[in-house]
Amino acid sequence: MAEKFIVSIDQGTTGSRVFCYDTSGRVMVTTYREFTQHFPKPSWVEHDAEEIWEGVKSLLKETLEKGGLDAKNALGIGITNQRETTVLWERKTGRPVHHAIVWQCRRTTEICEQLKKDGHSDAIRKKTGLVVDAYFSGTKMKWILDAVNGLRDRAAKGEIAAGTIDSFLLFKLTGEHATDYTNASRTMLFNIEKKKWDDDLLKILNVPGNILPEVKSSRGLFGKTKGLGIIPDGIPVLSMAGDQQAALFGQLCVKPGQVKNTYGTGCFLLFNTGDKYLISKSGLLTTLACDASGKVCYALEGSVFIGGAVIQWLRDFMRFFANAKETEEIISDIKDEEDDVVFVPAFAGLGAPHWDMNARGAIFGLSRDTTPARITRAALKSIALQSMDLVRAMEKDTGEKMPLLRVDGGATSNNYLMQYQADILGSSVERPSNVDTTALGVAYLAGMEAGVWKDASDLLKLQADRKIFSPHMDDGRRNREITYWNKAVDRVKAWKE
Secondary structure: OOOOEEEEEEEOOOEEEEEEEOOOOOEEEEEEEEOOOEOOOOOOOEEOHHHHHHHHHHHHHHHHHHHOOOHHHEEEEEEEEOOOOEEEEEOOOOOEOOOEEOOOOOOOHHHHHHHHHOOOHHHHHHHHOOOOOOOOHHHHHHHHHHHOOOHHHHHHOOOEEEEEHHHHHHHHHHOOOEEEHHHHOOOOOEEOOOOEEOHHHHHHHOOOHHHOOEEEOOEEEEEEOOOOOOOOOOOEEEEEEEHHHHHHHHOOOOOOOOEEEEEOOOEEEEEEEEOOOOOOOOOOEEEEEEOOOOOEEEEEEEEEOOOOHHHHHHHHOOOOOOOHHHHHHHHHOOOOOOOOOEEEOOEOEEOOOOOEOOOOOEEEOOOOOOOHHHHHHHHHHHHHHHHHHHHHHHHHHHOOOOOEEEEEOHHHHOHHHHHHHHHHHOOEEEEEOOOOHHHHHHHHHHHHHHOOOOOHHHHHOOOOOEEEEOOOOOHHHHHHHHHHHHHHHHHHOOOOO
């Protein structure tokens, strides 16, 4: 009997992956492809959604061929995606009407500042759990509707659909227009207490409700493939979740109090709060996540905009190295562990807990003997130091010290980064053997919906070995490094007029 499997589409900020998992949760085959990053103006970031789709479609074909798999044996598809990145497209053709505006893009800063001046911050915070920031999708939708000639008239006629990348991929795969609670909660248009699009927020941002997708639980039937050619019609899409909530489920942080941090293009700390809707007093966001059965629950979240992306910047723009994997070897030649070089990669402003849209990146403490290796080490440290800020904010909100941080994402393969993270936190860091927990999370959800696994207790049996990084840094050095970090962060704030 041919082996059954689950397909995960993991559509990220700089590239897309497709995974196939067997019924024991093991990766059978995976493929990856990067796509073009567009920077039309300083601090503007765009993607060509059609390029993303063509890449995903090719990866589906390539993955099945590489694994020698028959698509007819696919039990279902799960989709996880870069959140907040916003695309509007024609319902009739599926063709985007403008480049997708990426979550990192700062072009709607003025719209956000006007929302604050008009006194909408408190209402948005209470209804959505979010702060007013260009990070989120609502102002991006407004910008595209305003910028494309005649688009508002076409939207009024029902010709236009809008959504985050998950919605766009689902539409391309199945013709359905839907999203899940986790992605909807990142738009600044969704009332996370009432679990529905909010009429008042739609009016404030002048976004017509008819362009928005239907919102469903992350686990369930979203539609079935049709008309693709590369795979047969009728394969069900059984799960969708924003990448960070998918990673939370992939780490099986399904109980209140469990926490994980993902190290990708950005860094994202999520703390499961169960059915408690808590508004952070320390600069974190409140968002929707998945409970043990794949249904909706609440979480606190901290977001770092530039995490692993700072290493990509050093690779692609500074040409310090050809491959991110080289960073550990490059910095191993530095004889002393301590110096005063501090890198604050606020290329897209500062996220949690600072929320400064006008901050910009800077490197401090440069001297004549500062080498590319020392700047690279400072960049790696910046990922951990920004994550430390999230952990401290979470501890302040919960009143509890975090003894263990579960981590995942591509950047966790860097052992120096993981050890420094444990050292600067003074807490242990736990890395799973499979760090691609975003894809794993939606595979778990799809598999539960397909009847492969009953619940989270079944999934716990699949968890493989984990590596623990224990802290070794002395208090004096830790305090010194944190002091320099805080000083540097203060100096990049409100840089852009």
